[in-house]
Amino acid sequence: MKPLAGHRVAALGGMADRPLARYLVSLGALIEGPVEGASFVIDDLGLERLGDLVVPENAVHVSVTTFGSGGPRSHWLGGELVASAMGGALRVTGEPGLPPVKEAADACTFHADMVAAAGAMAAHFARGTHGRGQHVDISIQQVAFSRNTNGILVWQFDRQKLNRAGGSLAYGKATVRAIWALADGWCFHSLMTGRLGAPANQALSDWMDETGMENPLRGTDWLSYNRSTLPAETRTIWEAAIADFFVTRTKAEIAGEGRRRGINACVANEPADVLADPHLAARDFFTTPSGLPERFAVLREGSGTSGAPAIHTGTRPGPLSGVRVLDFAWALVGSITTKTLGDLGAEIVKIESRTRPDLARLDVQVSASKAGNWDDKPWFAHLNSSKRSLSLDMKNPLSREVLNPLIDWADVVVENFSPGTMKKLGLAYDDLAARNPSIVMVSGSVFGQTGPLAQEWGVDGTGGALSGRTFLTGYPDRDPVIPGAVPYGDVIVPYVMAASVSAALQHRRETGQGCHIDASMYEICVQQMRSSLEAARRGECPQRMGNADASIFSQGIFPSAGNDRWIAITLFNADDEAKLKALTGDDVSAWTRGRTDHAAVDILQRAGIAAGVLQDCEDMIENDPQLSSRGALVTLDHPLLGPFGHVNTPMRFSRDAFAPFRAPGMGEHYREIARLLSGLADDRIDELAAAGVFQ
Numbered sequence: 001m002k003p004l005a006g007h008r009v010a011a012l013g014g015m016a017d018r019p020l021a022r023y024l025v026s027l028g029a030l031i032e033g034p035v036e037g038a039s040f041v042i043d044d045l046g047l048e049r050l051g052d053l054v055v056p057e058n059a060v061h062v063s064v065t066t067f068g069s070g071g072p073r074s075h076w077l078g079g080e081l082v083a084s085a086m087g088g089a090l091r092v093t094g095e096p097g098l099p100p101v102k103e104a105a106d107a108c109t110f111h112a113d114m115v116a117a118a119g120a121m122a123a124h125f126a127r128g129t130h131g132r133g134q135h136v137d138i139s140i141q142q143v144a145f146s147r148n149t150n151g152i153l154v155w156q157f158d159r160q161k162l163n164r165a166g167g168s169l170a171y172g173k174a175t176v177r178a179i180w181a182l183a184d185g186w187c188f189h190s191l192m193t194g195r196l197g198a199p200a201n202q203a204l205s206d207w208m209d210e211t212g213m214e215n216p217l218r219g220t221d222w223l224s225y226n227r228s229t230l231p232a233e234t235r236t237i238w239e240a241a242i243a244d245f246f247v248t249r250t251k252a253e254i255a256g257e258g259r260r261r262g263i264n265a266c267v268a269n270e271p272a273d274v275l276a277d278p279h280l281a282a283r284d285f286f287t288t289p290s291g292l293p294e295r296f297a298v299l300r301e302g303s304g305t306s307g308a309p310a311i312h313t314g315t316r317p318g319p320l321s322g323v324r325v326l327d328f329a330w331a332l333v334g335s336i337t338t339k340t341l342g343d344l345g346a347e348i349v350k351i352e353s354r355t356r357p358d359l360a361r362l363d364v365q366v367s368a369s370k371a372g373n374w375d376d377k378p379w380f381a382h383l384n385s386s387k388r389s390l391s392l393d394m395k396n397p398l399s400r401e402v403l404n405p406l407i408d409w410a411d412v413v414v415e416n417f418s419p420g421t422m423k424k425l426g427l428a429y430d431d432l433a434a435r436n437p438s439i440v441m442v443s444g445s446v447f448g449q450t451g452p453l454a455q456e457w458g459v460d461g462t463g464g465a466l467s468g469r470t471f472l473t474g475y476p477d478r479d480p481v482i483p484g485a486v487p488y489g490d491v492i493v494p495y496v497m498a499a500s501v502s503a504a505l506q507h508r509r510e511t512g513q514g515c516h517i518d519a520s521m522y523e524i525c526v527q528q529m530r531s532s533l534e535a536a537r538r539g540e541c542p543q544r545m546g547n548a549d550a551s552i553f554s555q556g557i558f559p560s561a562g563n564d565r566w567i568a569i570t571l572f573n574a575d576d577e578a579k580l581k582a583l584t585g586d587d588v589s590a591w592t593r594g595r596t597d598h599a600a601v602d603i604l605q606r607a608g609i610a611a612g613v614l615q616d617c618e619d620m621i622e623n624d625p626q627l628s629s630r631g632a633l634v635t636l637d638h639p640l641l642g643p644f645g646h647v648n649t650p651m652r653f654s655r656d657a658f659a660p661f662r663a664p665g666m667g668e669h670y671r672e673i674a675r676l677l678s679g680l681a682d683d684r685i686d687e688l689a690a691a692g693v694f695q
Contacts, residue, residue, distance in 0.1 A: 001299040001300065001301040001504075001507070001515055002027060002028025003027050003028065003299070003503040003504060003506065003507035004024060004027040004028040004029040004503065005028035005029075006028075007024075007028070007029045007030070007039040007040060008029065008030050008032060008033055008037070008038050008039055008040075009021065009024050009025075009029050009030065009031045009032075009038060009039065009040040009041070009042060010033060010034060010035045010038035010040070010041045010042070011031050011042050011043075012035075012041065012042065012043035012044075012045060012050070012053075013043050013044040013045045014044050015042045015043055015044050015064075016031055018042075018044065018064075018109075018113055019106075019109075019110050019113040019114065019527065019528075020042055020062070020064060020113040020114075020116045020117055020120070021042065022294070022296075022527075023113070023114070023117045023296050023496075023499065024040065024042075024117070024120070025294075026294055026295050026296050027299075027500075027503055035053065035054070035055060035056070035059075036056065037056065038056065038059055039059060039060070040059060040060050040061075040062070040120060040124075041055050041056075041059050041060070041061040041062070042061075042062045042063075042064070042116075042120075043061075043062070043063050043064075044063075044064055044065060045063065045065065046063050046065040046068070046069040046074060046137075047063060047069040047070070047135070047137070048069060048070075048074060048075065050063075055133075055135075056133065057132065057133060058127065058131065058132060058133045059133040060120055060123040060124055060127060060133050060134065060136065061133065061134070061135045061136065062116050062119060062120045062123075062135075062136045062137075062138065063135065063136070063137050063138065064109075064112050064113060064116045064138040064140065065078075065138075065139065065140065066078025066079060066082060066083045066086075066139070066140050066141060067086075067139055067140075067141050067626050068137055068138065068139030068141070068142060068626070068630055068652070069135075069137045070137070070629070071625070071626045071629035071630060072625045072626060072629060073625065073626040074626070076605050076610075076612075077605065077608065077609065077610035077611075078140070078141075078570075078610050078612065079552070079555075079570045079572075079610055080102070080106050080107075080108055080109050080140075080549070080570075081102055081547065081549070081552075081555050081557075081568045081570050081612075082568050082570055082610050082611065082612035083108045083109070083112075083140040083141050083144055083612070084102055084103065084107070084108045084144060084568070085557075085566075085567070085568035085612040085613060085614045085615065086141045086144075086612040086613060086615055086620075086624075086626075087108060087140070087141045087142070087143070087144020087145045087147075087148075087615075087620075088144060088145055088147075088148045088151065088615055088616065088617060088620055089103065089107070089108060089144050089147060089148070089484050090102055090557075090568065090614050091164070091566070091614040091615060091616050092151065092162050092163065092164055092165070092170070092484075092616075093164065093473070093481065093482070093483065093484055094164045094166065094474070094481055095164060095166040095478070095481060096163060096164050096165070096166065098164075098475070099547075099557050099559070099566065100164060100557060100566060100614060101473065101474055101475060101481065101546055101547055101557075102473075102546075102547050102549075103469065103473050103483040103484050103488075104468070104469045104470075104471075104472035104473045104483055104529065104532070104544075105469075105472070105528060105529055105531055105532060106528070106531075107469075107483065107484065107488065107528065108140050108143065108144045109140055110492070110527075110528040111140075111143050111144065111147070111488070111491065111492055111495075112138050112139075112140040112143040112144075114296075114492050114495040114496055114499070114524075115138055115143050115495050115650055115651060116136065116138045116651075117296075117495060117496070117499040118340060118495040118496075118498040118499040118502070118651070119136040119138060119651040119653070120136055120499070121498075121499040121500070121501075121502035121503045121506075122136075122318075122319040122320055122344050122498075122499075122502045122651075122653075122656075123136050123319055123653065123656070124502065124503065124506055125319060125320060125323075125502045125503075125505050125506045125509075126319035126320070126653075126655070126656050128506045128509050128510075129311070129321075129322070132655060134653055134654045134655035134656065135653070135654040135655075136651060136652070136653055136654075137651070137652040137654075138650065138651060138652075139626070139630055139650065141626065141627070142627060142630050142632050142650040143650045145620055145627060145632050145650075146491070146632070146647050146648075146649075146650045147484070147487060147488070147491050148617060148620070149379065149382050149383065149487075149647060150162060150170065150365065150379070151616070151617040152382070152617055152621065152633075152645075152647065153365060153366055153378045153379055153382060154365065154366055154617075155617040155618060155621060156366075156378065156621070156644055156645065157366035157367065157368045157378060157641075157644075158366050158367055161616050161617060161618065162617075163564075165482065166179070166479075166481050166482070167179025167180070167479060167480070167481055167482060168482065169190060169461070169482060173228040173229070173364065173365055173366075174227050174228045174229075174230065174235070176190050176191065176227055176235070177190070177239045177242075177243075178190040178461055178482060179268070179470065179479065179480060179481065179482060180242065180243060180246040180247075180265075181243070181246065181247050181479060182246055182247065182249055182250060182251055182254065182267075183247060183248060183249060183250045184250050184251055185250075185251045185267060185268060186267075186268040186470070186471070186479065186480055187246065187249075187251070187254045187258075187265050187266060187267050187268060187465070188265065188266050188268060188461045188462065188464070188465035188470060189204070189242075189246070189263065189264060189265035189266075190264070190459070190461065191204075191225070191227060191238075192227065192264065192459070193225060193226050193227045193228070193359075193362060193363065194222075194223060194224070194225065194226065194362060195223060195356065196359060197222065197225070197264070198222035198223050198225070199222075199262060200262055200263055200264035200457065201217070201220070201222045201225065201264075202222050203261045203262045203263045203264075204217070204242070204261075204263045204264075204265075205217040205218055205220065206261070207245075207257075207258075207261055207263060208241070208242075208245050211245065211248070213241070213244060213245050213248075214241050214244070215241060216234075216237050216238055216241050217238055217241070217242075226362075226363075226364070226371070227363075228363050228364045228365060229364065229371070246265075251267045254266065254267050255267050259456065262457065264457060264458070264459070266458065266462050266465050266466055267465065267466070268465045268470045268471045268480055269465065269466050269467065269468050269471060270468060270471050270536075270541070270542075271468045271471075271472075271529065271532040271533050271535065271536035271541075271542050272536045272541070273468075274466070274467060274468050274526055274529070274533060274536075275291075275533060275536055275537065277466075278452060279447060279451045279452050279453040279522075280451075280522075280523070280526070282450070282451040282452055283298075283448055283450060283451045283520075283523070285523055285526070291537055292530055292533055292534060292537070293523065293526055293527050293530060293533070295523075296496050296500075296519075296523075296524060296527060297496055297497070297500045297517050297518060297519040297520075297524075298448070298449075298517070298518040298519075299500060299504065299515050299516075299517050299518075300429075300515055300516045300517075300518070301513055301514075301515045302433050302437060302438070302439075302513050302514040302515055302516075303433075309411070309438040309508060309509070309512065311509070312324060312411070314345055314346075314347065316345045316347070316658075316659070317345055317656070317657060317658055317659050318343070318344040318345020318346075318653075318656055318657070318658030318659070319344055319345060319653060319656040319658070320341060320344040320345040320346040320502065321345035321346070321656075322345075322346075322347075323341065323345070323346035323347070323411050323412065323505060324346070324347050324349075324409055324410050324411045324412070325338060325341050325342070325346050325347065325348045325349070325410065325411065325412045325413075325414060326349055326351065326406050326407065326409075326410040326412070326413045326414070327348050327349060327350040327351060327387065327414050328351050328413065328414065328415040328417070328422070328427070329350075329414050329415060329416050329444075330356075330357075330358045330359060330416065330417075331358065331359045331360065331416065331490075332360075332383065332460070332487055332490035332491065332494075333416045333444045333489075333490050333493050333494055333497075333521070334414055334415065334416035334444060334494075335358065335360060335380075335383040335384055335494075336383060336490070336491060336494035336495075337414050337416075337442070337444065337493075337494040337497045337498050337501075338350065338384075338387060338414050339383055339384060339385055339386060339387070339494075339649065340494055340495065340498040340649050341412070341414075341498055341501065342385065342386030342387050342660070343385060343386045343648070343649040343658055343660045344498075344649065344651075344658050345656070345658055346386075346412075347388075348386060348387040348388065349387075349388055349390055349406060349410075349669075349673055349677065350384065350387045350388065350389045350390065350664065351390055351392050351394070351403075352389055352390065352391050352392070352666055352667065353391060353392060353393060353394070353695060354374070354391060354666060354667075354695050355393065355695060357374060357666070358380060358384075360377055360379045360380035360383055360384070361374045361375075361377055361380050361666065362377075363377065363379060364377075365377075365378075365379055366378060368641055373640075374665070374666040375639075375640055375665040375666060376640045376641060378638075378641055378644065380663060381636075381638055381641065381646060381662065381663040382646050382647050382663075383647075383663075384663035384664070385636065385646055385660040385661065385662060385663050386660045386661055387663065387664055388664055388668070388669035388672075388673060389664035389665065389666060389667055389668045389669055389670070390402070390406075390667065390669060390670050390673045390674075390694075391666055391667025391670055391694050391695060392670075392693065392694060392695070393692055393693055393694075393695040394425055396691065396692060396693050396695075398688055398691055398693050399688075399693050401678070401680065401684075401688065401693075402673075402674050402678045402680065402688065402693065403678075404435070405677065405678040405679055406673075406677055406678060407427075407432055407435050407436055407439070408435060408436055409677050410436065410439060411438075411439065411440060411505060411508075412439070412440045412441070412442070412501055412505070413427075413432055413439060413440070413441040413442070414441075414442050414444075414497070414501075415427075415441070415442075415443055415444075416443065416444040416445060417445075418445065418455065418457065419443070419445055419447075419448075419449045419450075419454045419455060420454075420455065422443070429441045429443075429516040433514060436514075437514060438508055438512060438513065438514040439514045440501060440504045440505060440508060440514050440515055440516075440517070441514075441515075441516045441517065442497045442500060442501050442516075442517040442519065443516070443517065443518055443519065444493050444494070444497050444519045444521070445518075445519075445520060445521070446458035446459070446462050446463060446489075446520070446521045446522055447520055447521075447522050448518055448519075448520035448522070448523065449518045450518070458521075458522075459490075460487045460488060460489045460490040460521070461482070462489075462521070462522070463488075463489035463521040463522050463524070463525040464482075464483055464488060464489060464525060466522055466525070467522060467525035467526045467528070467529050468526075468529045468532055468533075468542075469483045469488070469525055469528065469529060470482070470483055471544070472529070472532060472542060472543070472544055472545075473544065474544045474546070475544060475546045476543060476544050476545065476546060478544075480544060488525070489521040489522075489524065489525050490521075492521075492524055492525070492528070493519055493521045493524055496519050496524055497517065497519045500517045500519065501517065504517060531551075547568075552570060552571075552572065553571050553572055553573050553574070553576070553577070554570075554571040554577060555568070555569060555570040555571060556568075556569060556588075557569075557614065558588055558589050558592040558593075559589060559592060559593050560592050560593060560595060560596060560597040560600055561593060561594065561595055561596050561597075562596060562597070565596070565597045565613075565614070566597065566613075566614040567592055567597050567600055567601055567604075567611055567612065567613055567614065568611060568612050568613075568614060569588070569604065569609065569610070569611045570610040570611070571609070571610075572610070576608075576609055576610075579607055579608060579609055580604075580607075580609055582607075583603065583604070583607055583609075597613040597614070598613055601613050620632075621633065621645065630650075630652065631648050632647070632648055632650065633645030633646060633647065633648060634646055634648040634660055636660065636661065636662040637662060638662055638663075639662075639665070646660065646662075648660065667694055670689075670694045671685055674688070674694075
């Protein structure tokens, strides 16, 4: 299925080689020709640098730049390292006590290009509604900032800051180790909270017992385990024992025996390992003329058509106004997908259950939240704006009285359960299409819906480890570190899902046909590592490079005045190097140490040198004029937490501006949804409530 077949894209600057261009091509578009007559125009220059260029009025024009178009810093010079610094990712990546280290390859730029893809496709759908194009503006800095949900909320509520944690994950109240040395490499593994992690945690404990090693995990009630409340001294003892166990295992044992046991561990692959992966081979991921990945998601067109579906008139602002979404999602991937669709104007009905709540309703990360309260978690609020909540026990047969009319009502169904779960519930794509032939369904998972690993369980770090991101993040002479110390796959996949949904909706509008979209976190993370895969295909063995980049003339991180304060400098050519030495002399570090980070960066930018402060959440939330001008946080009034800044979907539309609203309480809208959308009378709603349907 190629929903953009027949559309031409004009690529300006260096955009022809960027992930956004590859995404559009994957949907059937052609990158060729002039701006005149183009359906899409994409650039990495920004409106100010485009000057008098005239873009066709009906074209979707997308700009992706370090700081975005407009605002007090739009003229600043940047690039991947500077965007990562100013967007908060770089400061929290690396080991405590050492200089921060960048994520592998083009992490922030790739993320921004996927956000741009979602914006471009939303504008494409809007063009199908009102017939006009518009400008979609993306700031790589703002996109990087949007990844910092944990850091943002702990600063907002507890005035604390996350720090570099090396091979660990920082969750606010807890820091959980996740990178472990093996006998011949490294693996990713973390103990997960409650029902989500209980089977995998128990499997690890059992394996430790069987090898006869010391096991302080023995006898733990994993259903009640909470990573945020485990005493730090207990965690220290546990992690020492786990480290002793893993260092006796090999990569082959983790990939084989460990996977068979279900211990939620995976090898930190090298690029050559990725190219040889049998799961990717089974899914034909590398079956391309170049042997490199081309697709971002699998789109399977429906077999039938109901003719042109009804076009709904929406009351909310935004490019997706009128789109109806039934949301079965949970945790980050699904939640951010439907947040994006909802923020952009779609009507979202979130199906929840008190028996298996969204993970973001469980973790107690800040002092304002309490265990056992579904509705006081700012993490959930950040990730679930612009939705209504229907609590529903789908195992109760009576729930179908509520659910079936919603399937008829919906344009889109979103889910990110383990593959096969929706089929067990009678809600697989073929089941839904039998009732609603033009429905668009999108499924997000770690490994995709097919292939030998489809049923395996994984988390954000799984995609990072298997794709090569983890192996290639860190200093050459040290162990790898968590790439970003903030979610990556979990926040990239949603924009691929949202982009594909919008493209499919416009295709449906034109053809009457729905489709099923299969998005794999592993595959999308591998797409981000495309340059290292290309090197591996040439016979090279890419290794960790610290803050260097083979495609950049020179760049690095330098200390400034103050405790743990740093600046990033990128030099694109010898002229930049001459400018820098004219300012600093030969010892750049001595010059930067004598100045505050913000003062040094101001001087460097005025001299025409790309530089940025390694900002923390206080810098970004309280003192960054560019992020403020772009509305990176939008204040919404929460009934339990009060008004606070929520992460805004990081896009700007010149025509179809959007307006998010606050996240729902558990089941807050069950009565109005059952009455207005499912068509049930009040007395029947009362009977279903008494029967436990709305749990």
